[in-house]
Amino acid sequence: MRFQLPKQSFIGAALGTMIEYYDYSLFIVFLPILAPLFFPADSAYQSLTKSYALFFISMLARPLGGIIFGYIGDHFGRRKALLASMYGIAFSTIAIGITPSFTQIGIWATISILLFKTMQGFCFGGEYNGAGIYVVEHAQSKLELFISSLLSSAVLFGSVIGTFVAVIATAKFSPSWGWRLAFILGGLMGILGIISRKNLLESPQFQPADKLKHDLKNMFRHYPKELIAGFFIGGLSTVPFTTVFTFLNPVLATKGFFSNHDLMMIQLLLSISAVIALISIAFFCHAIQPKKVMSFGCVMMILLSIPLLMSIDQHRLYFYIIFAILMIMANECVFGPSSAFLKNIFPAHFRYRASSFSFCLGMAFFGGTTPLIENFLYQKTNHFTAITLWLIFLNVSTFIVIKLLNTKSENKINELQPALEII
Template sequence: MSGVLSESSPMRRTDVEASVTQGSEHSAVVAKRAAMASATGTAVEYYEFSIYGYMATIIAPLFFPGDNPAAALLATLAVFGIAFVIRPIGGVLLGRLADRIGRRRVLLSTVIGMGTATALIGVLPTTAQIGLAAPVLLVLLRLSQGFFAGGEVVGAAAFVAESSPNGRRGFFGAFTPLGVAVGGALGAIVCGITTGLLSAEQLQAWGWRIPFFLSIPLVIFSFHMRHNVEETPEFKAFLAKDKPPVAPVREVFGKNLPALLRVIVFASAQNAGYFIGMVFMNIYLTTYLHFDKSKVYWVIAVISLCMAAMMPFWGGLSDRIGRRKALAIGFVGYAVLVVPMMMLMDSGSLWIAALAMFVATLPMPIVQSVGYPTYAEQFPTRVRYTAMAISINLGAILGGGITPYVVTSIITRTGNLLVPGYFMAGAAVCALLAILTLRETSKGNLLR
């Protein structure tokens, strides 16, 4: 019969098999390019965000001088949190644009916007030089960073998910948070070298600016990587059959509210794990436990790189065992490990503190690598970017933006150094409850 393959038609069967193989190979190539382009952009984002947190104790007296070092540190951390407040606004506006014109062009703009704001922080005059205008300008630049960051990591996660074949989204999706970990590690390395080579006077005078200037070559490299990738196959397939949404925000809240709330809970716990585990632990080990700053930066850098190396494994494992099981392992780890490990850090030995910090952050590569592809799988293609921007950025505010400030403030008032651990354990328990409502998405097609 015409059109039917049989044992007597080996040539036609071979042609079909070759076509399938070529299609699979092409899908893998597209996914690899998307994964690398996304990883470089998220590395830039988290390098830029992390260096502000790592340099907070040095920057604090320059922009918020006074007789109370704790108050200056709190003010600096408040500015750190301000960038998170505007992230949902940037995410919604950039997400709406990406759901209409495509992901690629928006992701090119986010990396340029973040890099420009970061480099400008490096040239800011201090309060001693221009008075109150200095902290005002710092706030404005942090707001600019937050605006573009609101569309960065969420867009990168959506971009990879829409470029990956079924059954491999976890593995390729792990490269987005791998970029997060590498960016944080690179920030710690740069800050470690800077503080190790320069005296306290040199750091205060000009040395603190170096990490901000070094974002420029990173941005150029990331822009080059993203310029060379194509629009996602999933988005192109959607445009071939449907029109972009006219009001994606209204559609997200009207048709995707349960998924939106679920991702907010997950993202809150995920961000709490990252910012408590990496950014706040720098303050905890240096300010409260009085370990040497440059040594702590190197500890954080090594741990971040170790965590990054684990992410593809956990992302790939979630393709086999499912997102729900993998996320449950990660959040149980946070709930159980963080408080005991923080107690162990207060032993007086940096080696023991480093080991304890390593153990406390073991859940991070699980939650980070499995989280982002899971979030992308919760929403349809027509509003995926917008929905992820809203939910992940609101989670970032709750778990990352206000967390360092809140826990530092509580520690200042109570003297209880274990507050961050309790905060993290509580966030993890909330995420575990949300997992009970999560449908398994590791095997099927993306929603369209």
């Protein structure tokens, strides 16, 4: 069986995920600015720690979005689910950009930003994994890692664009409102994503789940190990990224180690490094099993975590930047192949739900709590090196889960994999 995927369909899937991480990176980069505007406190650091609760709540909405959009994708088609999530992302992103600050409407500003960020997180739950499943379902087995990593590079390219726009917005406009333009632009990009996704072709492997009589109960009953694997992979795909981008860099900026502009430039450098890593994985590792690439990433992050955090305690910021780049690049060894890996452990009739729910639940549980846990470890010890306990625990756990899972069984179902040809 051979299936041709037009360029506009691949681009439509990739564009949506790119916009997702554009919005995600904007929130992270602007966090030191947004925190006092919506979470006023006695100090910038206290405002920042309050904003981590918002980050956590919005992350909790992801697995719920994974279930809902996954249901749509498994019952009514991947195309409809991807289109629906894009509508929600575009609306919530524009809404964030026009929400008045705390000084203008008081507590309603905090409630509004919480509502819109949660809605955004809910829609993100059906985005990356859905797009990943969509494109990988068109791929020949030997090309799955290539396509998965290529899509992930588009995702991180969105982060590059978001950070670059943030740099321009703060340099050319007032920091008090320049960030609003960046979010509104993201919403307008979302409208372009909606237009492009209306032309998507349906996945050749889509099988309406209601006709096959497969439900969530059977998913949990027959695929518990696979769901646990997706849970840890989702967590590890986001925790190193969250550690560096959401916790370490903003904390260092609020403590005066570098300015907000320096923070944005470092974020931009890290995002570019991630894209380079993903493209390299796509072209040079496509013949390797995703499982092996992901295991290698776990080992490298274990080795890098200690020097990364020791360099901060020793005030060697140049070494910190170098190790942060290496950590993010190692992280992409897990993130890049994740769509290919998850596609091969779940059957088509509830693949969208299973992969989105397990991956997003891991993102929410581990990624959402990471700033809170790492701040707790730092406050208790007054040493950033204590954070290595959290990073090593998650990497070791994920490494074990990946190694124990037998992906050779390929869903316990023999599925014919159509070849991918982008024309």
